[in-house]
Amino acid sequence: xxxxxxxxxxxxxxxxxxxxxxxxxxxxxxxxxxxxxxxxxxxxxxxxxxxxxxxxxxxxxxxxxxxxxxxxxxxxxxxxxxxxxxxxxxxxxxxxxxxxxxxxxxxxxxxxxxxxxxxxxxxxxxxxxxxxxxxxxxxxxxxxxxxxxxxxxxxxxxxxxxxxxxxxxxxxxxxxxxxxxxxxxxxxxxxxxxxxxxxxxxxxxxxxxxxxxxxxxxxxxxxxxxxxxxxxxxxxxxxxxxxxxxxxxxxxxxxxxxxxxxxxxxxxxxxxxxxxxxxxxxxxxxxxxxxxxxxxxxxxxxxxxxxxxxxxxxxxxxxxxxxxxxxxxxxxxxxxxxxxxxxxxxxxxxxxxxxxxxxxxxxxxxxxxxxxxxxxxxxxxxxxxxxxxxxxxxxxxxxxxxxxxxxxxxxxxxxxxxxxxxxxxxxxxxxxxxxxxxxxxxxxxxxxxxxxxxxxxxxxxxxxxxxxxxxxxxxxxx
Amino acid sequence: xxxxxxxxxxxxxxxxxxxxxxxxxxxxxxxxxxxxxxxxxxxxxxxxxxxxxxxxxxxxxxxxxxxxxxxxxxxxxxxxxxxxxxxxxxxxxxxxxxxxxxxxxxxxxxxxxxxxxxxxxxxxxxxxxxxxxxxxxxxxxxxxxxxxxxxxxxxxxxxxxxxxxxxxxxxxxxxxxxxxxxxxxxxxxxxxxxxxxxxxxxxxxxxxxxxxxxxxxxxxxxxxxxxxxxxxxxxxxxxxxxxxxxxxx
Numbered sequence: 001x002x003x004x005x006x007x008x009x010x011x012x013x014x015x016x017x018x019x020x021x022x023x024x025x026x027x028x029x030x031x032x033x034x035x036x037x038x039x040x041x042x043x044x045x046x047x048x049x050x051x052x053x054x055x056x057x058x059x060x061x062x063x064x065x066x067x068x069x070x071x072x073x074x075x076x077x078x079x080x081x082x083x084x085x086x087x088x089x090x091x092x093x094x095x096x097x098x099x100x101x102x103x104x105x106x107x108x109x110x111x112x113x114x115x116x117x118x119x120x121x122x123x124x125x126x127x128x129x130x131x132x133x134x135x136x137x138x139x140x141x142x143x144x145x146x147x148x149x150x151x152x153x154x155x156x157x158x159x160x161x162x163x164x165x166x167x168x169x170x171x172x173x174x175x176x177x178x179x180x181x182x183x184x185x186x187x188x189x190x191x192x193x194x195x196x197x198x199x200x201x202x203x204x205x206x207x208x209x210x211x212x213x214x215x216x217x218x219x220x221x222x223x224x225x226x227x228x229x230x231x232x233x234x235x236x237x238x239x240x241x242x243x244x245x246x247x248x249x250x251x252x253x254x255x256x257x258x259x260x261x262x263x264x265x266x267x268x269x270x271x272x273x274x275x276x277x278x279x280x281x282x283x284x285x286x287x288x289x290x291x292x293x294x295x296x297x298x299x300x301x302x303x304x305x306x307x308x309x310x311x312x313x314x315x316x317x318x319x320x321x322x323x324x325x326x327x328x329x330x331x332x333x334x335x336x337x338x339x340x341x342x343x344x345x346x347x348x349x350x351x352x353x354x355x356x357x358x359x360x361x362x363x364x365x366x367x368x369x370x371x372x373x374x375x376x377x378x379x380x381x382x383x384x385x386x387x388x389x390x391x392x393x394x395x396x397x398x399x400x401x402x403x404x405x406x407x408x409x410x411x412x413x414x415x416x417x418x419x420x421x422x423x424x425x426x427x428x429x430x431x432x433x434x435x436x437x438x439x440x441x442x443x444x445x446x447x448x449x450x451x452x453x454x455x456x457x458x459x460x461x462x463x464x465x466x467x468x469x470x471x472x473x474x475x476x477x478x
Numbered sequence: 479x480x481x482x483x484x485x486x487x488x489x490x491x492x493x494x495x496x497x498x499x500x501x502x503x504x505x506x507x508x509x510x511x512x513x514x515x516x517x518x519x520x521x522x523x524x525x526x527x528x529x530x531x532x533x534x535x536x537x538x539x540x541x542x543x544x545x546x547x548x549x550x551x552x553x554x555x556x557x558x559x560x561x562x563x564x565x566x567x568x569x570x571x572x573x574x575x576x577x578x579x580x581x582x583x584x585x586x587x588x589x590x591x592x593x594x595x596x597x598x599x600x601x602x603x604x605x606x607x608x609x610x611x612x613x614x615x616x617x618x619x620x621x622x623x624x625x626x627x628x629x630x631x632x633x634x635x636x637x638x639x640x641x642x643x644x645x646x647x648x649x650x651x652x653x654x655x656x657x658x659x660x661x662x663x664x665x666x667x668x669x670x671x672x673x674x675x676x677x678x679x680x681x682x683x684x685x686x687x688x689x690x691x692x693x694x695x696x697x698x699x700x701x702x703x704x705x706x707x708x709x710x711x712x713x714x715x716x717x718x719x720x721x722x723x724x725x726x727x
Contacts, residue, residue, distance in 0.1 A: 010704035018697040025686050032673050077625050079673050080515050092513055096539045096669045097600070104673075148673040181705035189701075451480070451706050455487040458698050463495035466690065470499040477666035478508055478659045 011185045012170050015458075016163050019192035022465050023162045026202035027155040029469055031094045031476050032148050033072075033081050034351045035155075035203020036425075040124035041132065042151060042204050043068045047118040048129065049136035055118045057125035067120050070113035075147035078104035094476060105146070112145045130246035131206035134158075151204065158208045162201035166192035168215025169432040175222050176391065176436060183439040186454045190435035191215065193461035195348050195468040196425050206247050207425065213244035214429030217254050218398060221261040225390045228269040234262075244429075245294075251429060252291045253405030257398035259287050264390045315411050331418040339366065345424015346431075348468055353423065355475045357467065372434070375441025384443035399430050480706065485699045492695045500660065507656030511542035515625040516646030518548045522620020523643050525610045526556070528636030531618055532607040533647040535565050535628045540665075542651035543597035545574070545606060548589050548619040556612040560592045565603040572596040587619065593654065606649055607634075620647040 008016070033039045046069055047055035058065065066073070078101075081094050095101070121127075138157030142150045166188045173187035191197055200207040220237040223229070229237075241258055244251035263280050311330075318330045319337045334340045339362075347365045348357045357365075379385050410422040442453045514533065516522060523531035545560055558576040563569060572594040598604060610616045623630050623646050631643045659666075667683040 011701040014697045014701035014704065018694045018701070021689055021694055021697075025690055028674070028678070028682065028686060029670060031670075080625055081673075092517075093510075094669075095672065096512055096665075097537075098672060099537050099539070101672050146675075149675040152675055152678070179708070181708060182702075185701055185705045189698075451484060451702060452487060454705070455484045455698075455702050456491065458702070459488040459491035459695070462694060462698060463491050466492070466495045467499060469690070470503070473666055473670065474503070474506070474659055477669040478506075478510075478662050 009181065011181050012167070012188065015170075015185060015188055015192055016166055018462070019162050019166050019198065020159060022193065022198045022462070023159045023202045024156070025469060026199050027152070027159055029472055030199075030203060030351065031081050032079055032151050033076060034476070035200075035205050036207075036352060036423075037122070037124055038151075038204050039068055039072050039076060040122040041127075041135070041206065042147075042154070043072055043118050044121040044124050044127065044129075044132045045135040045139050045154065045204065046071070046115070047121065048132050049139040050116040051118070054129060055121040055125050058120050059123070065119065067122055069118040071115055071145070071147050074107070074113050075104065078107065079148070096477070104148075108145055115145065127206055128246045128249055130243060131209035134161075134209060135204055154204045155202060158204060159202055161208045161212055162192060162198065164212030165197060165201065165215050168212055168219050169435055172215065172219040172222060172432050173436065173439060175219060175226055177439065182451050182454045183442065186439040186442060186457050187432065187435035189454075189458040189461060190438050191431050193458060193465060194428075194431060195350075195461075195465045196346060196428055197431060198465055199350055199468070200425060200428065207428065210244060210248040210251055211428055211431075213240055213247050214251055214254060215432050216240040217244050217251075217258065218395070218432050221254075221258050221394050221398065222391055224258075224261045224265045225268075225394055226388065229262075229265050237261075248429075249294075250402065250405045250409065250426070252294060253401035254398050254429075255287055255291055256284065256401050257394045259284055260397055261390075261394045264394070268390075311415060312408075312411050315414060316407060319407070330414060332414045332420045334420075337420070341420065341422055342424050342427060343369065346427045347424070348464070349424060350468055350472050351475065355468075355472050357471065361467075369434075372438050372441050375444055376437040379440045379443045382444065385440050395433050395436075399433060402427070402430060481703055484702045484706070488695050488699050488702070492691070496691060503660040503663070504658050506659040508659055508662065509544070509652045509654070509656050511651040511653050512539040513651065514629065514646060514649045516620040516623075516648040518619040518621070518648040520619070520621045520645070522618040522645050522647035523608075523631050523633055524615045524617055525558075525608050525633070526612055526615035529615075530607050530609045530634045531643075531647060532605045532632050532634065533649055534605045534630055534632055536604050536606060536649075537629070538598055538600050538602045538604060538651075540651075541597055541600050541653065543572075543594050543654050544652040545592045545594065546589060546650040546652055547592070547608070548587055548648055549576075549616055550587055550619075551610075551612075551616045552614040554612075556610050556614070556616050558590075558608060558610045558616060560594070561607045561609070562594060562598055563605045563607060565605050568605075571598055571602075571604065591652065606647075608647070618647050620645050622646075 033042070044055050047053060068076075079094055080092075080100070135154045135158060138154040139150055141157075142153035144150060169191040170184050170188040173184040177183040177187075197211060201211065202208075217237065217240045220233060220240055223233060224237060237258060241255065244254060263284075315330045315333070318333055343366055344356070344362050345353075347362060347369075350356070356362075380387055406422050406426050410420055413419055413421045438457060442450050442457075445453050514536065522533075525531045545562075547560075549558070551558075556576075560574050560576070561570050562572045564571055574592040574594040576590045576592055608618060620631060623644055625646075629646065631645045631647045632640050633643055634640045664680075667680045670683055671678055671680050
């Protein structure tokens with residue numbers, strides 16, 4: 001008799017429903033092809049669905065020729081969206097009445113473009129294929145020549161991935177706090193209601209798959225450290241890592257954290273061989289080398305030349321130095337890149353990165369972020385939370401690995417072309433760690449006030465979602 | 479009491495956000511009617527020496543009585559007039575002039591607003607024609623014609639010969655009277671429903687708005703109440719006294 005799946009805890013069920021609802025709201029509100037690089041990702045999924053091959057790559061900045069696919073080009077031309085959204089962002093809008101939609105439908109009936117032709121997916125052609133394969137299922141099921149209907153089906157098919165993201169964060173919190181539902185809810189809510197998570201989970205974009213995969217990697221990494229791992233857990237960790245890397249290449253940077261977690265587990269649970277480090281240290285180095293080789297093979301431009309190591313440290317200094325506004329700037333970086341790129345982008349940068357909160361909001365959010373991590377440190381110092389140094393180590397390694405991986409890729413672009421390509425949303429895979437910090441910070445409160453604190457955190461996150469949705473509606477439709 | 483406090487916190491924060499959004503929308507005045515498809519990063523057309531430039535077959539998405547354009551003009555200050563014509567029969571519907579003092583000098587890009595003699599209602603197809611009465615030409619900004627719309631730029635020579643330029647002139651259509659974003663919410667909802675599958679309509683967005691304002695806060699309150707009862711209460715038993723917790727699933 002098949003084993004019944006356990007019923008999810010009620011707080012989790014309610015949070016999952018809330019998170020999905022907000023994500024679906026984003027999917028409905030964002031105009032077609034206005035999630036980041038959505039047309040490129042659509043063309044990628046189209047190529048997989050129609051031809052079972054990845055789309056050809058050519059760099060639109062260097063190689064001339066038709067981009068995307070004839071069907072996407074036609075749809076964008078009629079809807080005045082996506083690639084046609086170029087310079088004049090302030091007053092440019094999608095079409096506002098049914099005239100253009102009717103003309104598109106008439107043109108589609110008269111001269112339907114070939115569905116199976118994909119010229120390129122622009123810069124997205126080098127992305128790994130897992131998310132696009134997932135999106136291709138919705139593309140096939142929504143059997144219509146109307147690109148907008150297909151795009152909407154793909155968005156709706158993508159949205160439930162946010163449920164896995166929330167579940168991963170919930171399980172991570174359970175591993176750390178035990179069955180303290182309030183703290184689990186805070187961690188999962190900080191992830192599942194964070195406006196960039198709901199926004200990025202609503203569009204056709206591999207971040208929607210990278211977020212749940214990385215949440216599961218973080219949970220299973222911590223689980224391996226905390227409890228003797230079974231074979232099933234190890235397999236699940238390996239599968240999550242593979243899913244993460246096949247969704248977004250840079251998530252290979254989570255590999256060192258997972259490897260160290262395995263080493264810690266071996267030491268803790270009694271299978272650590274004599275002279276174990278003699279085996280493990282070279283294995284870790286080999287893993288890093290293999291990782292770099294995979295990244296170099298997948299996208300050769302993403303690694304800077306070794307000879308530019310000194311320049312890389314200058315770049316890092318200008319990224320994080322508080323005086324970077326006055327220090328000599330590394331070409332392509334804005335003043336205070338840590339704030340401008342990481343913080344603003346991770347909290348809220350919507351549409352094709354052209355809709356933002358008012359700048360004062362980011363300053364408040366910066367203070368909230370600092371207060372959260374300071375509160376977490378205070379709770380650790382006050383021993384309000386049973387510390388496990390190994391957990392801190394693997395969480396720190398995961399964060400440092402991803403940030404370093406992003407910087408290496410960014411520096412390659414900065415040194416070659418003088419432009420920065422990092423965006424704050426690339427940090428979102430680490431959001432479960434930030435959620436844990438918020439929950440740990442709540443432990444500074446007396447137990448009877450923690451639920452109130454949790455209510456404030458969750459409702460504030462949702463309030464940010466509401467404001468962000470309002471700003472997007474104003475930007476595109478008013 | 480504790481449950482009420484939780485509901486009050488969630489309700490207050492959500493009401494504060496919704497109230498702030500509503501207040502901002504009420505004071506946020508918008509004059510934009512709609513914008514053409516062109517971007518102002520290149521040449522739209524040159525006018526002058528008897529040549530007239532027209533952006534033809536513009537579908538009027540919303541009523542307007544002002545037109546904003548971007549141009550560069552050589553001194554002395556040019557006199558530029560704008561005429562809005564019906565695309566069907568060429569009849570002049572409204573006209574206006576570029577105000578004096580805003581379009582002089584070839585060293586900077588001017589962005590004048592032309593007030594029209596009459597408002598143009600939504601739904602019409604119109605041509606916007608720009609004429610310069612001066613000795614030197616005036617450059618109108620725009621971009622290559624790339625969208626699928628039938629609207630396109632053309633120049634008409636002094637002899638009446640019309641030639642398509644393969645470009646679009648950058649035109650932004652505005653209203654003299656501002657409208658608050660709040661008053662535009664029904665129109666915004668209709669606009670958001672465009673380019674979606676047939677079963678999606680304005681009603682979907684009203685339902686969604688209600689769900690966001692009512693269902694999501696209710697779900698959050700429910701989640702917090704359930705969390706307060708603890709994991710064992712989820713299975714119908716009271717929570718144990720606090721102690722070192724085992725890892726949870």
